[in-house]
Amino acid sequence: MHIATITYTLTYEDKHQHPIALEIEDDMVFVSFEGIGTIEDRLAPGRKGVTVDRTWILVKEGSYRLQAGFFTTDEGVPNDLFIPAVWYRDNTKGSGLFPSIDHSTIWSFLETRMSIPCCLQLSGGKRHFLCATEAAAEERFVASVTNDPHGAIISIPGWEGPYSYQGKKALIDTTSMPRPALMVPSGGLIYRRTFHLATYRGMRGMEAYVAFVASLPKAKPTDLPHPLSWNHWMELKLTRLINLVRRSENNLAYIIMGEGNGEVQDVYEFTGASFLVKSIQGACELARFTEHELTLDCLQAARRALAKRFSLVDDSRLLATVAKKIGDFFLKAERREGVFQDNHDLRTGQWGGYLGIGEFPEFAEMVNSRCNGEAMKHYLRLAKELRQLGYDVSPYIDLARRVSLFYSDIQLSSGSFGRWWTPEGKPKDIQGTNGAYIGSFLCALIPMLEESDPLKKVLIDAVHKAYMFYAKLADEGAFYGDTLDADSCDKEAGVALLSFFMDLYHLDGNKRHHLKSAHLAAEFIIQWIWQQSSYLPQESPLGKKGFSTLGMTSVSVAHHHLDCYGMAIAYEFLRFATAANLPFYAKQASLMIAACKQLVHGKENNLGRDESFFGWQPEQINHTNWEYFNRPELMNGHYEIDIAWVTILTLSFFDRIRGEFPEALQE
Known part of the structure; x- marks a missing residue:
């Protein structure tokens, strides 16, 4: 069963970079970018999805934007977008300045907006494609997810656009603002991130989302610094x-x-x-x-x-x-x-x-x-x-x-x-x-x-x-x-x-x-x-x-x-x-x-x-x-x-x- 198509790109010094080589060996994918570095993906298939453990090995000093592109199949029907706690049925109900299809069809949201980092669901008929990642541990690695008609692009560092919703009366136009960059020192950078992908068929949209939640690694409540009985x-x-x-x-x-x-x-x-x-x-x-x-x-x-x-x-x-x-x-x-x-x-x-x-x-x-x-x-x-x-x-x-x-x-x-x-x-x-x-x-x-x-x-x-x-x-x-x-x-x-x-x-x-x-x-x-x-x-x-x-x-x-x-x-x-x-x-x-x-x-x-x-x-x-x-x-x-x-x-x-x-x- 097709779960997702993975694309490989990097942005270096504001220029889009494409790989010069891609090799597949067992559960590993090796992608090379000339003079810049490599991406290594370890794929772990599951019952309805796959976990992608990605490592970026960046060897050249400079400013980067890291991307992870995940796309689903086109089955001849429009894909309906769902982002937990952020976007439900195009957000057309009600009134206010919150993001909606009335403002734009393509959005980028920071991972901290949603109840699962960078989670996005595209539903075409009874087929539901989902992606997500783990939470960033450092501010410079906080990601964003951008919806595409057929998938999602997760970017590091994250950005919000074409607007950033910052208060009940504040929808900020970000189109003219520069996108943040990840600065890599002369000694290079190795960065790892895990992504979760899944495709469900024959389900309702929310049923698929719940199944995806149930399939994710279980997080345990954090020990409270001031526990109370x-x-x-x-x-x-x-x-x-x-x-x-x-x-x-x-x-x-x-x-x-x-x-x-x-x-x-x-x-x-x-x-x-x-x-x-x-x-x-x-x-x-x-x-x-x-x-x-x-x-x-x-x-x-x-x-x-x-x-x-x-x-x-x-x-x-x-x-x-x-x-x-x-x-x-x-x-x-x-x-x-x-x-x-x-x-x-x-x-x-x-x-x-x-x-x-x-x-x-x-x-x-x-x-x-x-x-x-x-x-x-x-x-x-x-x-x-x-x-x-x-x-x-x-x-x-x-x-x-x-x-x-x-x-x-x-x-x-x-x-x-x-x-x-x-x-x-x-x-x-x-x-x-x-x-x-x-x-x-x-x-x-x-x-x-x-x-x-x-x-x-x-x-x-x-x-x-x-x-x-x-x-x-x-x-x-x-x-x-x-x-x-x-x-x-x-x-x-x-x-x-x-x-x-x-x-x-x-x-x-x-x-x-x-x-x-x-x-x-x-x-x-x-x-x-x-x-x-x-x-x-x-x-x-x-x-x-x-x-x-x-x-x-x-x-x-x-x-x-x-x-x-x-x-x-x-x-x-x-x-x-x-x-x-x-x-x-x-x-x-x-x-x-x-x-x-x-x-x-x-x-x-x-x-x-x-x-x-x-x-x-x-x-x-x-x-x-x-x-x-x-x-x-x-x-x-x-x-x-x-x-x-x-x-x-x-x-x-x-x-x-x-x-x-x-x-x-x-x-």
């Missing part, structure tokens, strides 16, 4: 959560979005029941940990400060009482019956559908299905926790009922719960996967309703109708969602579907077709998970901390930074892996869980903030040539931004993994 990690997270709680004017409570963010802090001056703050999910964790026996001094101090802030006794009910105050505060977000606009501007007092940084200011006046689904699902979890402690939670259940009626009434004939709605229930944007959050919310509400309750049948019919729509999206690979502050293809579109499919799988008594749909969503998510530890400058803040990208998750094609959303994905992967008996996804979950132990601020690992930030884990981990606000000094190895969702999501899903899959939490 899970209990220590958990208490640091709980400390940060408590320190994010504030008292409202009417003696209720909310969670601030973030603090200490310097020149961009204005962006974070609001709160919300759901994403990007997750106050109700945070309240649920406070209730769950209200009787937790403390071990860390910083957690004890945080509890004492919280009790003082609310004039409460620091007893076993303190956290539950504050959780109830948070739940009660966001009851005000119901602006009319069933219309829940949960973002609250702390400066103006405005309530809205979404008040943070984003692409469209009109979102403030609308209702978002993701926000509503998240908030209501966690209101139900909060109700369960507080009810067990003797609190009256009927207002939370009643609110969830009213919101469920709002969505069951406006559900589209296709089964979609839409994306953005007017308060009157008119659809404004029905694209994407956001309505799957409503599906998960309804799956949580249905078991809480009595059989005689007429709402129960209405909601059961609604979730099955919704499944038909969202399963079709998964089948078509239409993973387009809304992270509120971006508008693009993103990993959370896949997570929303996976979560809904697994919720419905358990609600319906383990129907296998739900697992088939879940499998499609899980395959899509794999591309966002980093399979190697990427190059980071050793003198950068991340380099000094011994940070590893392995198991971290990229955000979206619009946001080229890493985050800790992997703890939530890990929980969904463990659910899916157990139900489908697919251990590959449990192994991927382990990578993400281990990765999320990194970069937690505390005595053992000072991240540059004071003790009031103990438990802080940065939202934006800038591993490549990109920074949210286009600040060059914070690219390539820096971390930044305190935001509540990181603290709450990681703690919450750790808590669920601990309860349902304790074997996944290995010390």
